[in-house]
Amino acid sequence: MNLRRISFSWLTVFLMLALLTGCWDRTEMDELAFVMASGIDLADDGQVEVTLQIALPTGIPSSLTTGGKAKKPVLVVSAKGKDGMEALGKLQQQLSRRINLGHRGVFVFGEKYARNGIVEAVDTLLRSSESRFNSFILTSSGTTAKEILNSPYQLESIPSIGISNMQDNDFSFSVKTDKFIEMSASLEVSAVTGAIRTINKKTDSETFMIDKSAVYRKNKLVGFLSGKELKAFRLFKGNFNGMRFTVQMEPPKESYKGTVAIQLLQAKTKIRTRIRNGMPEIAVALKATAQIMANDTPTDFNKETNLHSLEKKFSEEMQKEMTSMISRTQNKFKADIVGFGREIHIEHPYFWKKAKSVWADLYTKVPVSVKVDITIERIGRTQAHPNVQAK
Amino acid sequence: MKITGIQVFWMIAIMDIGMTLIMTLTPSLQAAKQDVWISILVSGCITLLVTLITTKTALLYPGQNLIQFSQTILGKWLGKAVVIIYFVQWYTILPIVLRQFTDVIHIMILPATPKAAVMIIMIILIVYVTNSAGIVSIARTTEILGPLIILMILVTLISSINNVDLRYLLPVFADSGLTGIINGAIPPASYLGHSVEYLMLASFLYQPKKGAPYAYWAIITAVFFVLISMTMATVTLGPSLAPKMWYPFFEMSRKISLFGFIENFDPLVIVIWVASVFVKLAIYLFITSYGTAQFLNIKNWRTLTWFIAPVVLLFALIPKNVTEATANYLLHYWVPFVLPVNMIGLPLLLLIVGKARLSSTQAK
Numbered sequence: 001m002n003l004r005r006i007s008f009s010w011l012t013v014f015l016m017l018a019l020l021t022g023c024w025d026r027t028e029m030d031e032l033a034f035v036m037a038s039g040i041d042l043a044d045d046g047q048v049e050v051t052l053q054i055a056l057p058t059g060i061p062s063s064l065t066t067g068g069k070a071k072k073p074v075l076v077v078s079a080k081g082k083d084g085m086e087a088l089g090k091l092q093q094q095l096s097r098r099i100n101l102g103h104r105g106v107f108v109f110g111e112k113y114a115r116n117g118i119v120e121a122v123d124t125l126l127r128s129s130e131s132r133f134n135s136f137i138l139t140s141s142g143t144t145a146k147e148i149l150n151s152p153y154q155l156e157s158i159p160s161i162g163i164s165n166m167q168d169n170d171f172s173f174s175v176k177t178d179k180f181i182e183m184s185a186s187l188e189v190s191a192v193t194g195a196i197r198t199i200n201k202k203t204d205s206e207t208f209m210i211d212k213s214a215v216y217r218k219n220k221l222v223g224f225l226s227g228k229e230l231k232a233f234r235l236f237k238g239n240f241n242g243m244r245f246t247v248q249m250e251p252p253k254e255s256y257k258g259t260v261a262i263q264l265l266q267a268k269t270k271i272r273t274r275i276r277n278g279m280p281e282i283a284v285a286l287k288a289t290a291q292i293m294a295n296d297t298p299t300d301f302n303k304e305t306n307l308h309s310l311e312k313k314f315s316e317e318m319q320k321e322m323t324s325m326i327s328r329t330q331n332k333f334k335a336d337i338v339g340f341g342r343e344i345h346i347e348h349p350y351f352w353k354k355a356k357s358v359w360a361d362l363y364t365k366v367p368v369s370v371k372v373d374i375t376i377e378r379i380g381r382t383q384a385h386p387n388v389q390a391k
Numbered sequence: 392m393k394i395t396g397i398q399v400f401w402m403i404a405i406m407d408i409g410m411t412l413i414m415t416l417t418p419s420l421q422a423a424k425q426d427v428w429i430s431i432l433v434s435g436c437i438t439l440l441v442t443l444i445t446t447k448t449a450l451l452y453p454g455q456n457l458i459q460f461s462q463t464i465l466g467k468w469l470g471k472a473v474v475i476i477y478f479v480q481w482y483t484i485l486p487i488v489l490r491q492f493t494d495v496i497h498i499m500i501l502p503a504t505p506k507a508a509v510m511i512i513m514i515i516l517i518v519y520v521t522n523s524a525g526i527v528s529i530a531r532t533t534e535i536l537g538p539l540i541i542l543m544i545l546v547t548l549i550s551s552i553n554n555v556d557l558r559y560l561l562p563v564f565a566d567s568g569l570t571g572i573i574n575g576a577i578p579p580a581s582y583l584g585h586s587v588e589y590l591m592l593a594s595f596l597y598q599p600k601k602g603a604p605y606a607y608w609a610i611i612t613a614v615f616f617v618l619i620s621m622t623m624a625t626v627t628l629g630p631s632l633a634p635k636m637w638y639p640f641f642e643m644s645r646k647i648s649l650f651g652f653i654e655n656f657d658p659l660v661i662v663i664w665v666a667s668v669f670v671k672l673a674i675y676l677f678i679t680s681y682g683t684a685q686f687l688n689i690k691n692w693r694t695l696t697w698f699i700a701p702v703v704l705l706f707a708l709i710p711k712n713v714t715e716a717t718a719n720y721l722l723h724y725w726v727p728f729v730l731p732v733n734m735i736g737l738p739l740l741l742l743i744v745g746k747a748r749l750s751s752t753q754a755k
Contacts, residue, residue: 015515126635129502133646134654178628178646186631346558349565 030057033097036074037160039145040084040121041110047080048113048120050087051146052099053160073157076150084124101130105164107177108138108145108196114214114221122184122219125177133178136167139214141195141224151198151208163208167194170241172210173234184219187356188342190335191216192233195224217335218360225325225337232318232325235286236338240264245290247317249310250297255387260310261294265377271343275351282340282368284326286318291378298387301379311374319372326368336363394595396605398530401537402592403609406674407583408540409667411617412640414491414717415578416624420634423575425560426567428622430575435614437580442610444738445589446603451745453599457590458685464745473737474686480733481679483724485672485699486706489513490716492668493707499641500661510704517673518700521680522693526595529673536666543663544616547656550647554627566630579617581726584734585671586610591678637717676700 037053054075077094081087092099107125109118125131140148153159167174173194175183183191195212212226213233225233234240243264250258267288274281292301292310299306329337341359345352355362416427423430452460457477462470493509501509520528567575589606596602624639627646633639640660647656680699684692710716 012519129499132654133642134648178632182629182632185635186629188631342558346561349562353566 031097032100033095034103035099035101036104036158037106037108037149037163038101038104039108039110039140039149040113041144041146042113042116043080045080048083048087049078049080049110049144049146050084050091051076051078051149052091053149053158054095054099055158074159078146083120101128102132104132104135106136106138106160106167108140108148109193109214109221110145111140111142111221112144114139114216117220118184118216119219122181126181131177133176135177136164137175137177137180137193138163138167138196138210139193139221141197141212141214143198147198148196148208151206153207159208163196163210166210170239173213173230173237173239184216186342187359188336188345189339190329190333190337190360191219192225192337195226215329215333215335215337217333222333222335225328228321229325229328232322233337235264235267235288235322236269238267238269240267244293245314245317246294247314249299249313253298256298257296259294259296260292262290262314262374262376263293265289265291271338271340273340273344273347275348280340280344280348280351280355280362280366282343282366284322284368284370286322286370286372287375288318288373289375289377290314292376292380295379298385300385301376302383307376307379311376314374314376315372318374319370322370322372323368326370330364330366330368334360334364336360340366340368392525392527392595393597394526394530394592395597396602398534399589399592399596399602400605400609400612401533402530402670402674403586403589403606404612405533405537405540405667406585406588406671407610407613408544408616409664410488410585410671411579411582411613412544412620412667413495413638413664414721415582416621416639417634417637418578418718418721419575419621420625420630420639421575423567423571424634425562425625425630426564426572427575427625428560428618429564429572431579431614431618431621433572433576434578434580434583435610435618437576438583438586438610438614439607441580441584441734441738442586442589442606444735444742445587446593446606448738448742448745449590449593450600450603451742451749454594456594456682456685458682459594460745461741464741464748471686473741474682476737477733478679478682478686480729481675481682483706483720485675485679485703486709487716487720488668488672488675489703489707490710492665492672494716495638495641495664496661498637499657506708507704510707513669513672514700514704516669517676518696520673521677521696525681525692526592526674526677529670529677532673533670536670540663540666541616543659544620547644547647547659547663548619548623550649550653550656551623551627551643553649554643554646555623556629557626559626559629560622577726577730578721579621581721581730581734583610583613583617584730587734587738588674588678590738591682592674676703 033054035052036055039051041049041051043049054077056073056075077091079087079090081090088099109121151159153162156162156165166172175193180191180193183189193214194210195214196208196210197212198206198208200206212224213230214221215223215225231243234243244261246259246261248258249260252258267286270285272283295301301307301310326338329335336359340363344355419427419430452463455463458474461473464470465473489510492513493506496509497504497506520532586606586609593599593602620640624643625633627643628639636642641657644656644660648654676696676699680695681692684695689695
């Protein structure tokens, strides 16, 4: 090796060291403010208010520092601006560390903001290089996003991790950013998100819970599904893990309340569509298997006939709930959240070409029939009569 | 400077895969929607046609490259005119690819880094690899990078499997129709058609006569990987969202979430992309400077790289925004001109005239 060659290779090595170490976008961990959750609200003066929940690394109790009162593990800040980006810029001015959205797990729309239209927020979620597809989208119900992010949660040190774990575990209806944006971009389905609200306000045990889902129509929040209707909707989405139903089987007697509870094991919805006289018709069939969880009637479910009448009763009940859910989306929300449009698109693509631009309005007039068939596979660990004294 | 057949295989395959995957998916999806996979099959056929013409043409005068045999076949002046048409392609693709590379890096990971910094690092790398031993060092690098790139594409695809919703592929054909599918086939075909560079590479082979199967297999491999990757991007993102993104393949990798802790996979795709761009730029820099040197009768082609590199860098800074660099170049020059003229028309012309000339000399 001659001298020229040696000096050239050293020069290359030094150039690499200087240039390849992260470039201009290099940031150290302790220069970043990790946003765990963010929320967007419409303030009373018409401005947009952005709230960030930022993890405080020194506040997270480690196993070494036991005893003593731990510091709050998160910092919650809010600022107003003409739009989300301006508010974010103002927030940056009150933080010594650079805002990093890469670890955001939860994004909350304030109810008022959502009712006024979410186009701007969806655009930012899609455009920004920092936003990730894997964070959960929620809508606050009856409160603001700011309040949600400020409410405490006991089980996890960082409240937003509590929210994202609740969503992750299928206990509640959940939608991730990618799915939400895709629903917003599609003409075949209306967007939905989980809906979060605060409970036990102004008490020590104030916290949040996720027991509703928010329905959007053309990028505006139109209402919430809750209770039985939400259950029926989750069946469509295949998100029924451990879902339970209780039905009044018999009128209450002196020692029995007359109710039976079941838990779903498997459920499958099939949607069939037909075009008749230029108008689509939709038939939904739900096939489910279940097991008995509780029996508070004098009936003995070891007997085939009794089991059949229970299956029938549940099927009727479920059919009622699903029909009422669908008619509510048709008449009140006017939003096709189940995605019947998608099925029509697949089964009748040429009809869809004409119908897709008016589907949002057409949906409200489409007849939907529901058929439910529940099979009870197991009755639990015991064969005994509920009243174990009885023979 | 001699290369082996397997090296040609990797060079053509890698040059095709990365670029087609990142740059042409969006125009294809916009035209063909969920039928993009049919489009890719169609474009695979177009590319095989290009390869057929190219390899046959290269066989006419084994040992000569495009610059030489176009003059042998068409005569001095017409041959030079043909070469100049190819020079326009080569001299414009270099800055455009460099610019596209910078844009992707900017949009996806490093928004604050100056454009010039990203470009200069790449330019230094490709000038170094071309200068060290010309096509031989590029070929050897590709032999190492190639399997790695394939491996990383496979990892990305396999870890996306749980995001797949096959119903996104329905309804087949009805939405796009024949015109949609053909329109969707053209952008990937115009990028996969880089096999035309075999005209330059063939003369460096140890056995130029036995190079054709390697070119075919390279194209088949590239089409296969582009096909499964694009189909995966469609079935993970959905046909309503995917056509709206600049780089759907990246977006697909952003969706990956495994076991709750493997997330944010996009750096892996960046590696695939950077490696593929590197190979492509290096090959083009080599054939451009080697070709220009032969064309102008300059003895040492290496001196030309020092001239071409800064020019490429300057040109790469010209496009004002991402639309100009990516969409306009592709849709207004590459698809309507390069695909029919440089990739099909001229090789076909050379093939027909060359065949006629050879048979007439044999008849005499």
